[in-house]
Amino acid sequence: MVDLAVNFCGVKFRNPLVLASGILGITASSWRNVVANGAGGITTKSLWLREHKGHRNPVIIANQYYMLNAVGVPDAGVEKAREEIGKFLTLRQAPIIANIIAGTVRDFGETAAQIAKIKPHILEVNISCPNVEDEFGKPFACVAANAARVMQEVKKRLKGCGAKIPVSIKLSPNVENIVDIARACVDAGADALTVMNSIGPGMAINIETHEPILSNKVGGLTGPALKPLAVKYIYDIHRALPKTPIIGTGGVLTGEDAIELIEAGATLIGIGTGVYFRGAEIFKKITEEMQKWCNKNKVKKISNIIGILHSIIPAIHV
Ligand code: DHB
Numbered sequence: 001m002v003d004l005a006v007n008f009c010g011v012k013f014r015n016p017l018v019l020a021s022g023i024l025g026i027t028a029s030s031w032r033n034v035v036a037n038g039a040g041g042i043t044t045k046s047l048w049l050r051e052h053k054g055h056r057n058p059v060i061i062a063n064q065y066y067m068l069n070a071v072g073v074p075d076a077g078v079e080k081a082r083e084e085i086g087k088f089l090t091l092r093q094a095p096i097i098a099n100i101i102a103g104t105v106r107d108f109g110e111t112a113a114q115i116a117k118i119k120p121h122i123l124e125v126n127i128s129c130p131n132v133e134d135e136f137g138k139p140f141a142c143v144a145a146n147a148a149r150v151m152q153e154v155k156k157r158l159k160g161c162g163a164k165i166p167v168s169i170k171l172s173p174n175v176e177n178i179v180d181i182a183r184a185c186v187d188a189g190a191d192a193l194t195v196m197n198s199i200g201p202g203m204a205i206n207i208e209t210h211e212p213i214l215s216n217k218v219g220g221l222t223g224p225a226l227k228p229l230a231v232k233y234i235y236d237i238h239r240a241l242p243k244t245p246i247i248g249t250g251g252v253l254t255g256e257d258a259i260e261l262i263e264a265g266a267t268l269i270g271i272g273t274g275v276y277f278r279g280a281e282i283f284k285k286i287t288e289e290m291q292k293w294c295n296k297n298k299v300k301k302i303s304n305i306i307g308i309l310h311s312i313i314p315a316i317h318v
Helices: 028-036 078-091 105-116 144-160 178-187 224-240 255-264 273-278 284-295 307-311
Strands: 007-008 010-015 017-019 041-043 060-062 067-069 096-100 123-125 168-173 192-195 200-203 217-222 248-249 268-273
Touching: 017 284, 028 041, 067 200, 078 096, 078 105, 078 217, 105 123, 105 144, 105 192, 123 144, 123 273, 144 168, 144 178, 168 178, 178 192, 178 224, 192 224, 224 248, 224 255, 248 255, 255 268, 255 284, 255 307, 268 284, 273 284
Parallel strands: 017 041, 017 268, 041 096, 096 123, 123 168, 168 192, 192 248, 248 268
Antiparallel strands: 007 010, 060 067, 067 217, 200 217
């Protein structure tokens, strides 16, 4: 039997597959279902401090090539989130990554402090939603200094309430140099990095009515074609910051896809759009495919091949 367990910032996952943020339900019972389907852990959707209304329909376009979404990050606020996370934690089934979002640096800190009270295993800071304007008029993830400000505030507030929760910050692919942003976040205290959020935003048009299909007009692009981008960014970041663990996410549909991101340097793998492509059973399917691949390639422990590419080939400067 192949050992698929990984250790991420001191938290043990039975396998590297985690539900990515924003996918499926937001209740303890829906997370339980994801774990029953084979996930090693789950990430909550992005949680706001106060109730936040999403966009009106249509909010998602999905076909066999891609998904475009501008759900608008709806959420009932921190009280409801704490209730559901609390319920899930009592089940002791799998680690939970609480994903938080805010429009200001201050609110990021406050939300982190509020969510920390319930003690999720890991906090993921979403500074990269392409559909939410922040106080600087563009996602925090697009400017290294702004990303660092969020990180510093979150760490300061967690320290202030004595919470020892590892923090991963979710980066955007829509930047000139993702390594610079990653480095700024790590210098500001990030324990881990989530690479990456959706690309774009993109647009789709209803050519009969001559209108954008999404009510928000534009949305974040995801799906299997993003995988090479995720692989390259994970590769670059792992090379620059080898001690910082990475949650790799971007277009993973199969066990081979997951292995590819792991070889580039990811420790955990987020599955998002894949759930739409292969159903909720995708976690079991990918786990089996990873087992098979490992058996064929004589890999006994998946953790042995994290970032293996880096020990085999010299730096690629592209
Ligand atoms: C939304 C949030 C995201 O982080 C993303 O990548 C795409 C869409 C949203 O809810 O609108």
